[in-house]
Amino acid sequence: MTYNSLDNRINRLHQLSIIIISIGLCVSSDVFGGSTLNDVKKKGFVQCGVNTGLAGFSMPDSKGTWRGLDVDSCRAVAAAVFGDASKVKFTPLNSQQRFTALQSGEVDILARNTTHTLQRDTALGLNFAPAIYYDGQGFLVSKKLGVNSALELDGATICVKPGTTSELNVADYFRTHKMSYNPVVIESKDELINAFFAGRCDVYTADISGLAADRTIAKNPSDFKILPETISKEPLGPAVRQGDDQWFDIVSWSIYAMINAEELGVSSKNVNKMLKSTNPKIQRLLGVTAGLGKSLGLNNRWAYNIIKHVGNYGESFERNVGENTPLGLDRGINQLWSKGGILYAPPIR
DSSP: OOHHHHHHHHHHHHHHHHHHHHHTHHHHHHHHTTOHHHHHHHHTSEEEEEESSBTTTBEEOTTSOEESHHHHHHHHHHHHHHSOTTOEEEEEEOTTTHHHHHHTTSOSEEOSSOBOOHHHHHTTOEEEOOOSEEEOEEEEEEGGGOOOSGGGOTTEEEEEOTTSHHHHHHHHHHHHTTOOEEEEEOSOHHHHHHHHHTTSOSEEEEEHHHHHHHHTTSSSGGGEEEOSOOOSOEEEOOEEETTOHHHHHHHHHHHHHHHHHHHHTOOTTTHHHHTTOOOHHHHHHTTSSTTTTGGGTSOTTHHHHHHHHTOOHHHHHHHHTSTTSSSOOOOGGGSBGGGTSOBOOOOOO
16 A cells, blocks of 8 residues: 555545534534533543553453553542542443544543544544653564664554554654555454464554553563654543533543642552641642632542542552553653653642
8 A cells, every 4th residue: 555545545534533523513512511520420420431451551450440540540530529439430442432432422531542632632622631641652563573673664564553643653654764564454452463463464553551551461572572763742641522611620630639649749648647737739739728629619628539549640650550560661751840751730729
């Protein structure tokens, strides 16, 4: 398949998805605008759209309990609204279903390792909360291939999911470097991964965190390596429908609370002790200084409940994707700004 024909096919599919979803934007903004918090309280839980299964981000454990970095962002919102992080239900969504599920009201939050882009933020009528993981696209290869750089992949066969930024980015990368490749485009995530491990393609491309997660299910994970190049910016975070500022604020500040908590040294283990802190920043965060929950439509303990039941950002990171997990990811740019990363939350005051 030539570059032009692939680009044309990708662009047509992307334009069609925008048209289909945009048809319902006016209706959805009228039907759902400004009412999400009331609807969530009425039904008694937050409905969260997640990946069908991505280790470290959203995947059920052996007991069927959903766990992961994306899952924790949804639990944080449930804790803020209800004081109970368990009051959330999860809807597994593939990459083609995710946006329509949010726009139609099937889910209240889309927390499915979704990249914040201009088109999604505007044409698809989404509002993106703060990124919970700053990622980038990379390439996973078998060590037997004998390749040490993406610049050595000229003519390679590459497995990639359709309808994703990964499909667009890989086309840009190979065109920029005047290389050719043969795409193997498979919608089913399981079938795509199996195709790669079975040798149907030389390379599997996706977000690096996803590659790290998918490598863990290989028969011998150590037989595969992620090449050093990062070819894109992929800020991954929850999204909500446009037209409901209050709900957008609640989701956004739930994440900011977790980041601020880590910066202030407040964790799930010491949060009760920290209620006695004389630090005014901690007093505001934990609701000791009253009044800040009211602007969100929540009680004063909204952030306390997040930290108590979910933890701060660092706890969530280390529990789900950190160096002591099968993914083994270091903090990198996902470290606090005060420690050399780019994680920075506005003050709670």
